[in-house]
Amino acid sequence: MGEPAAPQGVPSPSLLEALSRRAPRLPLHLPAHGRGRGLAPGLRQLLQLGPGSWDLPELPEIGAPLEPEGAVAEAQRRCAALLRADHCWFGVNGASGLLQAALLGLCPPGGRVLLPRNLHRSLLHGCVLGGLEPLLYNLPFDSHGGLWQPPSPRHLEQVLIAAAHGGTPVAALVLLDPTYQGLAADLPGLLAVARGPLGVAAAGRADGLPVLVDQAHGRGEAVAAGADLVVLSLQKNGGGLAQSAALLAQGPRIVPEALERALLWLQTSSPSALLLASTAAALEHAHSPAGRRQRQRSESRARKLAQRLTAAGLPLLPNADPLRLVLATAPLGINGLEADAWLLERGVVAELPEPGALTFCLGLAPPLALERSLPWWLKQLRRSLGKAPLPPFQPPPLPLVAAPEWPLGQAWRAPSERIPLAACQGRVAAAPLCPYPPGIPLLVPGERIDAARADWLAQQAQLWPGQMPASVAVVVEGPGAEIRVRR
Ligand SMILES: Cc1ncc(COP(=O)(O)O)c(C=O)c1O
Numbered sequence: 001m002g003e004p005a006a007p008q009g010v011p012s013p014s015l016l017e018a019l020s021r022r023a024p025r026l027p028l029h030l031p032a033h034g035r036g037r038g039l040a041p042g043l044r045q046l047l048q049l050g051p052g053s054w055d056l057p058e059l060p061e062i063g064a065p066l067e068p069e070g071a072v073a074e075a076q077r078r079c080a081a082l083l084r085a086d087h088c089w090f091g092v093n094g095a096s097g098l099l100q101a102a103l104l105g106l107c108p109p110g111g112r113v114l115l116p117r118n119l120h121r122s123l124l125h126g127c128v129l130g131g132l133e134p135l136l137y138n139l140p141f142d143s144h145g146g147l148w149q150p151p152s153p154r155h156l157e158q159v160l161i162a163a164a165h166g167g168t169p170v171a172a173l174v175l176l177d178p179t180y181q182g183l184a185a186d187l188p189g190l191l192a193v194a195r196g197p198l199g200v201a202a203a204g205r206a207d208g209l210p211v212l213v214d215q216a217h218g219r220g221e222a223v224a225a226g227a228d229l230v231v232l233s234l235q236k237n238g239g240g241l242a243q244s245a246a247l248l249a250q251g252p253r254i255v256p257e258a259l260e261r262a263l264l265w266l267q268t269s270s271p272s273a274l275l276l277a278s279t280a281a282a283l284e285h286a287h288s289p290a291g292r293r294q295r296q297r298s299e300s301r302a303r304k305l306a307q308r309l310t311a312a313g314l315p316l317l318p319n320a321d322p323l324r325l326v327l328a329t330a331p332l333g334i335n336g337l338e339a340d341a342w343l344l345e346r347g348v349v350a351e352l353p354e355p356g357a358l359t360f361c362l363g364l365a366p367p368l369a370l371e372r373s374l375p376w377w378l379k380q381l382r383r384s385l386g387k388a389p390l391p392p393f394q395p396p397p398l399p400l401v402a403a404p405e406w407p408l409g410q411a412w413r414a415p416s417e418r419i420p421l422a423a424c425q426g427r428v429a430a431a432p433l434c435p436y437p438p439g440i441p442l443l444v445p446g447e448r449i450d451a452a453r454a455d456w457l458a459q460q461a462q463l464w465p466g467q468m469p470a471s472v473a474v475v476v477e478g479p480g481a482e483i484r485v486r487r
Helices: 015-020 041-047 071-082 093-104 123-132 153-164 185-195 197-203 221-225 256-266 274-286 290-309 338-345 370-385 408-413 451-461
Strands: 087-091 112-116 133-137 170-176 210-217 228-231 245-249 324-328 352-354 357-361 416-420 471-475
Touching: 041 274, 071 087, 071 274, 087 093, 087 256, 087 274, 093 123, 093 170, 093 210, 093 228, 093 245, 093 256, 112 123, 112 153, 123 408, 133 153, 153 185, 170 185, 170 197, 185 197, 185 210, 185 221, 185 471, 197 352, 210 221, 245 256, 245 274, 274 290, 290 324, 290 370, 338 352, 338 357, 338 370
Parallel strands: 112 133, 112 170, 170 210, 210 228
Antiparallel strands: 087 245, 228 245, 324 357, 352 357, 416 471
């Protein structure tokens, strides 16, 4: 999340100054290497060489992600083998860039792709680039924590039935696992549904629905579960630098040449050797005995901390990743954004504030002060801001599966005007409404806003103070405007 914001009127430090400053009291945000403490050892050694000596171009001995020979190709082959995938490509534009390439490599232009409502916004950008039609599927919602939940296999069955309605085949299904808050899905169960009769019917192909799993917050477990494509972000759940990422692929449903073509279109022609090495070092370390011991140590500290916090009456949301500590702020009567601002002023920097929860990323080598400081500050937070529990959050009023009324890219590029949320009923969104983090759009370009959605969005603006505007960009429809409604 960064350091406490400078008060208004005080000039910001230069970027170099900002990066050279001492760490705040308790930085509990991404990257997971935690200001270098948990960096993959090979990467740490590299960074200790003469500054810049490692910043090399695609010399023959080094190569690049799309070159068949060289150190990068070798490292990609080793990482594919470690994760038991057929192919691995490194990326230097984060999970965002590789999710986009994955979509373009998996779906033909105009293809329909099933995307979860809690998708990262980069997937929408991928749909625009590939001219794809997003079929947005709704998810179970926890009204107490205000969080979207992973779908169950039964839920996915209903989604596929709804998606098959209308007859046009679905090109791909995107799953998100785990979520930013460490909530994990039953991946084998979900993949079995995608490969079963309902997946076959939705995809209109005998081998079932191709599946891309966004594992930006995961460690590649989706490969073993049978996903066709998996995207990892090595700074979120590994010891890599920001922007290091990997795309893993396996099985007969993928076409490697199509993926390579998409990577060629979307990735820089001068990939940073440092970021490529960061991906390789982080993946190899995670699968080494030393890497496993490091994670076990950190997870054991995290579990003990969670027990202490719970014993102190501080409510945590249960999840599958001990290194993502999710404080349920709603039962304490505190909006997570308010809690975050209060803690930030005191040097405790969380990763993800949301209306009902505050997620701390403890990282692969949590700060030494963690156990001493965090319980104390959270008790102070409760004492200072705690009130009666917040009322339950209203689930988003969304159909199980829906495509935007206007084609996504067309709505996004259409003549638009900005109007107050209070006046948006009946209008078509021209841009996403997307608090960041987590970067999950609450409204997608091309969606027509009905009365229930307009009310819900107005409520969201209250719940995300400072993170979401009270206005929205909408398409100017009518005579003179370019209107090409899909159906
Ligand atoms: C679920 C999810 N997917 C993808 C991304 C994009 O990752 P990156 O920032 O590495 O591009 C994020 C970023 O927060 C995310 O939360």
